[in-house]
Amino acid sequence: MRMAIVPVLGLLVGLAVGMAVNVRLPIQYAAYLSVAILAALDTVFGGVNAGLQQRFDPRVFLTGFFSNTLLAAALAFIGSLLGVDLTLAAVVAFGVRIFNNLAAIRHQVLQRKKIPSQQ
């Protein structure tokens, strides 16, 4: 539990900075941030899942987070250049992955709960 304190503080700092800085998104770029947020959410849940399964690797996690978000936004950008709505593809793909990760996390948590109750 103590390990979670610093990341939670980081989350709060990020939230506070984003709320304090008054950025108005130009409409052309707002779609890319949406896709990037989806990719980031997917990576975060993937990280939680990996942590629960004891196979969390900080290097994989960090590179995955940044490359996923940037690639998702870049793909959406290329799609907009070509007139192909790749944001939709990203929303579907990352949505499916997020729900898969959530299901995996739920399974892990339920199995963990079982062990102490049996003791």
Add this chain to the structure above:
Amino acid sequence: MKESPRTATNAPLRRRVVGSWTIVAAVFGLMVSVQYHDVALGGAAIWSALPDVSSVSARLAAVDNVNQALRRRESGVMRNILALQSDALRRGGATALVERQLHAARVLAGTVALTGPGVVVTISDGRMSGPDLAQFLTHDWDLRSVVNELFVAGADAVSINSARITAQTGVYCIGPVVRVGNMRLGPPFVIRAIGDSSVLAAALNLPGGVLDALRGANRGLHVTRPQQKRRIRVPAYEPALFAQTGEALP
């Protein structure tokens, strides 16, 4: 069970895990709150999710870019034409008279920018101190009265902010702003007029004249004294191709 000895002995790994989670959490929080803030303000993030709206807005932006490029080219060509014509004027000859008439017609039509002596007067909204909002706003008829007074006093060219007043330019109220021709203008309204500056200033300063009427009536409008200047610039009339004032709507 397995976790506690491993994390206890492997302090560097643990630090790396915490560090990576912290970085990711901070960046993620930043992204989420920027997006949330934008949505809460009714910004672009709401519309970007709708493919129709975002594609139409992208097309609008592209058309605006093309229009601006065309306008830049047009003004370059116009500059060339004017230079050639003043060259022809200087050489004299049979075409000089026609050129001179053409130039006069251009000035009257408002299709060329002018510089010359004139007056500048600025009208700003008053500070709202009572319940009656309409009293403290600058209205279309306020601007019309000043513009009409200037033309009656013999002004050659009049503009409000960046809008040149031509024979076809209407000035009327569209809610919180004033529409002058194709442009939507907001306060402060800077009215520039080219002509005999002392006559123009005297016409505006008439006791009980237009500016006195604006200053009175307990309206709280800020009306500057007409400044006589040796050189002011009145812009050319611009047909509406893109928004002239303010920033693009998100």
